[in-house]
Amino acid sequence: MAAFTGAGISVESGIPPFRGDDGIWSKYDPAILELSTYLEKPKTVWPVIRELFFKYFGTAKPNNAHLALASMEQKGLLKGIITQNIDNLHQEAGSTDVAEFHGNSKTFICTHNTSHVVSVGEVDFDRDYPHCPKCNHLTKPSFIFFGEAIPREAFIKSEKHAQECDVMLIVGSTGEVVPASNIPWMAKRNGATIIEVNPQPTTFTYNISDISLKGKAGEVLAQLDALL
Numbered sequence: 001m002a003a004f005t006g007a008g009i010s011v012e013s014g015i016p017p018f019r020g021d022d023g024i025w026s027k028y029d030p031a032i033l034e035l036s037t038y039l040e041k042p043k044t045v046w047p048v049i050r051e052l053f054f055k056y057f058g059t060a061k062p063n064n065a066h067l068a069l070a071s072m073e074q075k076g077l078l079k080g081i082i083t084q085n086i087d088n089l090h091q092e093a094g095s096t097d098v099a100e101f102h103g104n105s106k107t108f109i110c111t112h113n114t115s116h117v118v119s120v121g122e123v124d125f126d127r128d129y130p131h132c133p134k135c136n137h138l139t140k141p142s143f144i145f146f147g148e149a150i151p152r153e154a155f156i157k158s159e160k161h162a163q164e165c166d167v168m169l170i171v172g173s174t175g176e177v178v179p180a181s182n183i184p185w186m187a188k189r190n191g192a193t194i195i196e197v198n199p200q201p202t203t204f205t206y207n208i209s210d211i212s213l214k215g216k217a218g219e220v221l222a223q224l225d226a227l228l
C-alpha cells in the first residue's frame with residue numbers, strides 16, 4: 001500500500017487548504033506564487049508568502065492522520081507516502097519514506113547560487129525579502145512555485161510507488177493539481193485498488209476511487225489503523 005496526500009490531511013493541524021470556501025485562493029490571486037513574479041517583485045510577494053505559509057508552518061504539529069500513516073509504515077503495511085504538502089508533518093510524525101512532490105518549506109535555496117541551501121531558521125524573515133545568509137542575494141523557499149519543475153527524485157519515487165502498490169490511499173486531495181494528480185490515476189491503471197478519505201467528493205471519487213471513506217482524515221485514518 002502507498003498513500004497520496006494533499007492539503008486536507010493537514011487541516012486538522014490548523015493549516016488551511018488552498019481550495020474551497022475558506023481556501024487561500026478565495027482571498028489571493030494565484031499569480032502571487034508564480035516563480036517569475038517572485039524573481040521580479042520579491043518585496044511585493046514576500047510578505048504574502050510569509051503570511052500564507054510560514055504563519056501556520058511554525059507551530060503546526062502532526063495530527064492523528066499523519067500519526068496513523070506513520071504507524072502503518074511501522075507495521076510494514078505502508079511502503080511510502082507521496083505528498084503534495086510542503087509542511088514536513090509526515091516526517092515529524094515519524095514517516096521515513098516520503099516523496100515530496102512539491103518540495104519542502106524547511107529549507108531555502110539561493111536564486112543566485114543553488115549550492116547555497118540554508119535552513120529556515122537561518123533566514124531573517126523581517127527583512128524586505130529573504131536574503132541568502134551566504135551571499136545576500138534573493139533566496140527562496142525550497143517548495144516549488146508555479147512554473148518550476150517537480151523535484152526529480154520525488155517524481156521518480158512517486159511513479160515507482162504508483163507502479164508497484166496494490167492499494168493507493170488518497171487522503172485530503174481535490175485531485176485538481178497536475179501533474180501530482182496523475183499519480184493515483186497511474187496506480188489505478190497499474191491495477192491498484194483506490195481508497196479515498198475526504199469529507200467531500202472529488203474528481204477521484206467520480207472517476208477512479210473503488211472505496212470512498214467520507215470523513216475527516218484524523219478520525220478515519222485512526223480507525224483504519226486500529227483495524228489493521
Ligand code: NAD
Nearest residue numbers: 006007008017018019084085086087172173174200216217
Ligand atoms: P486542495 O487545497 O486542493 O484540497 C484540499 C482537500 O482536502 C479538499 O478535497 C477537501 O475536501 C479536503 N479536506 C478538507 N478538510 C479535510 C480533512 N479534515 N480531512 C481530509 N480531507 C480534508 O489540496 P490539494 O489537492 O492538496 O492541492 C493544493 C496544493 O497546495 C497542494 O498541492 C500543496 O502543494 C499546496 N498546499 C500545501 C499545504 C500544506 O503543505 N499543508 C497547504 C495548502 C496548500
